[in-house]
Amino acid sequence: AVSGNGDVGVVIDPITADVVLTSITHDGGTSGVVLDAVSGSFTVTGETTISNTSGPAIVISDSPAEIRFADITIARPGGDGLTFAGTNGPVVVGDLVITELGAGNAGLDFSGSRTNFTAQSVNITGTGAAGSTGIDLSGTLGGSSIVITAGVTIAGVETGIQLGVNGSGGATANANFVFGGGTIAGSTAALDARGLNPLAGTYAFGSTVFNGAQLFDSVNIIFVGSAATGAGDGSSVNDLATIATADANGDTDAVFVLVNDGGVVDDADGFTLGNGQTLASFADGAEYALGGVPLNVTGDNVEHGATQGDPTGNGAATLTNLGTGNTVILGDGTVIANIDISNGAGGSGIFGDGVDGATLTNVTVDGAGLHGASFTGTTTNVSATNFTATGNGGSGLVIDSDGTFSFTGTTLLSGNADYGLTAFGDGAYAFDTLNASNNGILGIELISAGGGAFRTTGGTVSGNTVGGIAALGADLDVVLSSLSQDGGQFGATLAGVSGEFVMTGATTVANTSIGGLQIADSSAEVTFGAVAMSNVGFGGGIAIQRSAGVVTFGGPVSIDQSTSVGIGIDDSTGPVTFSGPVEIARTSGYGIALGLFGGNSGAVTFGDVTIDQAFGGISAGDTNGDIAFGNVEITGMDGGAGLDLALSSSTFTAASLDVTGTNVAGSTGIDLSGTLGGSVTITGGGVIQNVDTGVQLGTNGIGGATANTAFVFGGGSIEATIASLDMRGLNPGSGTYSFGATTL
Known part of the structure; x- marks a missing residue:
């Protein structure tokens, strides 16, 4: 719990942490809570009460953390109630009550931010002062989601909801906003939609009652066809403008709506959208308001004017460029919606360089000469919903930007x-x-x-x-949900990554030249479900190298035919777990190789494993971590060892181990030569047969030195052509070797 009346109750700035507080109480000072560039999580499980601050009560900026408040009560804030800036992670609030909101302030100020915010209910009451706003959404950036589940009440303010250019953000809102009912009042406007782009975001008010004016601008829609009709000025669908006329229009509020009249809409040098302009058409039954509040604002009591639907019934028009360059060049704050785009000039369908606040909604780019959409520049900010790029001559989507x-x-x-x-x-x-x-x-x-x-x-x-x-x-x-790759070089490569990667469904990889899955130099938590591979190349089926993260395979894994190992884990410190059964067949190297190309210290856990027709079964040489297997069955072994622990100091356990070779010269059931401590426990023993040497304890094994480990083989039988046990060179003081009732 935090309580007091100092300058700021809680300040957390650039840090990654998981913070949990039971309550916050703060009176006076500048602010109650300030969270700036916070990663991780911040949670207040109980009541937050803030009063009489000289600035905003709660400030959240550039914080990707998961932020949760229970109920919040704010009284007499000298600034905004809650204010958001930059890009933020999910913010969840219970019931929010703000009273005595003053002049020039907003109860909730999202202006200029990209925020994911959810509150159970909001009650905002102001003093009726000039410039006060209940909720300010002006200038919000695409990708913002703001949901007031139960809605409730906004009263005593000049503007109830600000969606347009008259808010602090100075630009159109661009958020997905829900206000779940109740009443919104404002002395100047209950709803101010002046300057709201009709294709930027959605604003759902349901049954909300508005007590006050609903303000909106006259529309500046220019209808465009493949050729001019009527007056040719675009003032209606009977007076279509040409694309050249539209391209010459510099109005920042212009909305160009292309009509699919059956002809080709071709801008031979590309269509340049000036800052704030919109390009649209009639995909999926789109309609456009000819007056009143824009149609992206919905609700039982929202005042819409006349609307224009698709005049031809042909759906989306296609804008192309058959001359040179790109088809559409974006500016700041531009919107493209409900339209198809192509390009026959070797350019991209959509291009934006250094643009800020561009939005694509329900856009398809098909058959462009170069890329579907290409974005460059260090300051590029783009949001999109339901974007499709197919059949383009370059890539579908190129992002070369920070x-x-x-x-x-x-x-x-x-x-x-x-x-x-x-x-x-x-x-x-x-x-x-x-x-x-x-x-x-x-x-x-x-x-x-x-x-x-x-x-x-x-x-x-x-x-x-x-x-x-x-x-x-x-x-x-x-x-x-799934990964499927047949042919080519590999299924997936994750190198130098952090964070988390999860494949919830099946992964199938076949006929690749390099391998199946590679994880290298990674600190990420990586999870795969079921995995099936066949005919994978020299990199092996699953290769994990220098991994410090947690790697989990949660479903069955099958690997059939690899030109090297089936599964390889090297030089890794993070734990690797195979929870389901593992089946490996026809590998040129070992079925499973641990530490083959570099010592491995991370814990490795397998369930039941079957390996068939591999050069060797399991290699765990040069390892020093904990290694655990369920029941292991190795058949048709072409050489090597069923279990190779040469130079290992690991703690190795298996429920049972059966090894059946093909009587190849030099083959071994279990090779313990050169072990450097640790222990090897085969709890249930097993059957070893059709190999040259059953168990190698001396200098004739792969390790070239005496074994030195605590070994237990819990019964069964060991049969070999040359020796069931080879103890030549075993130092009598090096380790212990217990075979119980095993038949030799």
């Missing part, structure tokens, strides 16, 4: 000649569902110097020519 990119809904990148998605930089790249399939190189490529953050909440990667996923140097928060 900016912020938020793609909600479903992003489909398919059939492009190069990559589905390629992202270079240290920016923030967030996707909901990301599907990348049948692209000419990789489905997803991420390259970051270490500062890039990449997030997905679902999606599939399949059928790409060279490989599925390559992530290099990025901080991951990735969830995908």
Whole structure:
């Protein structure tokens, strides 16, 4: 608990931490709570009460942390009640009550931010002072989600809800906003939608009652066709303007709506959207308000004017460029919505360089000569919903920028000649569902110097020519549902990554030249479900090298035919777990190799394992961690050892071990030569047969020196062509070797 009346009750600035408080009480001072650049989590389990501050009661800025408050009560704030700046992670609040809000302040000020905010209810009461606002959404950035579940009351303010250019943000709102009912009042306006772009965000008020004016601008819609009709000025669908006329229009509030009249809409030198302009069409039954509050504001009591639907019924028009360059060039604050885009000039369908606040909604780019969409520049900020790029001559989506990119809904990148998605930089790249399939190189490529953050909440990667996923140097928060790769070089490579990577469904990889899955130099927590591989190349089926993170395979794993090992784990300190059964067959190297190319100290855990027709079974030489197996069955072994622990100092356990060789010269059931301590316990023993040597304890094994470990083989039988036990060179004082009732 925190209580007091100092300058600020709680201040947390650039730090990664998990903070839990039971309550906050603060009176006076500048602010009650200030959270700046906080990562991790911040939770207040009980009441937060703040009063009589000279500035905003609660300030949250540039904080990706998960932030949770229970109920909040704010009285007489000298600034805003809650104010948000920059890009923030999820903020969850219970019931929020703000009273005696003063002049020039907002109860909730989201202006200019990108924030994910949820509150159970909001009650905001002002003093009726000039410039006061209940909720200010002006200038919010695409990707913002603000939900007031039960709505409730805003009263005693000049403006109830600010959506347009008259708020602190000075620009159109661009958020997905829900106010779940109740009443909103304002002395000047209950709802101010002046300057709201009709295609920027959604604003749902349900049954909310508005007590006060609803303010809106006259619309500046220009309807465009393949050729001019009527007056040719775009003032109606009967007076279509040409694309050249539209391109020459410099009005910052212009909304260009293309009509699919059956002809080709071709801008031979590309269509340049000036700052604040919008390009749209009639995909999926889109309609446009000709007056009143824009149609992206919905509710039983919202005042809409006349609307214009699709006049031809043909749906989305396609804008192309058959001359030179890109088809659409973006400016700051531009919007593209409900339209198809192509390009026959060797350029990209959509191009933005250094743009800020661009938005794509329900846009499809198909058949562009170069990329579907390409974004460059260090300050680029783009949001998109349901973006599709298919059949383009380059990549579907190219991001070469350190900016912020938020793609909600479903992003489909398919059939492009190069990559589905390629992202270079240290920016923030967030996707909901990301599907990348049948692209000419990789489905997803991420390259970051270490500062890039990449997030997905679902999606599939399949059928790409060279490989599925390559992530290099990025901080991951990735969830995908499946990965499928047949042919090419590899299924997935994660190198130098941090964060978390989760594959919830099946991973299948076949006929690759390099390998299946590679994890290297990683601190990430990596989880795969079921994995099935066949005919994978020299890198092996699953290769884990220098991993410090937790790696888990939660489902059954099968690997059939590898030109090296089936599973390799080297020089790693993080734990690796295979929870389901593992089946490995026909490997040129060992079925499972631990520490083969570098000592391994991380704990390794397997369930039941079967290995068939491999050169050797399990190699655990040069390891010093804890290694555990369930029941192990090795058959058709072509050479090597069933279990090789040469130079190991690990603690090795298995429930049982059966080894059946093919009588190849030099083959061994268990090789303990050169062990350097530790212990080896085969609890239930097993059967070893059709090998040259059953158990190697001396200098004739792979380690070339005496064994030195605590060995237990819990029964069964050991049969070999030359020796069931080879103790030549075993130092009598080196270790202990217990065979119990084992038949030799």
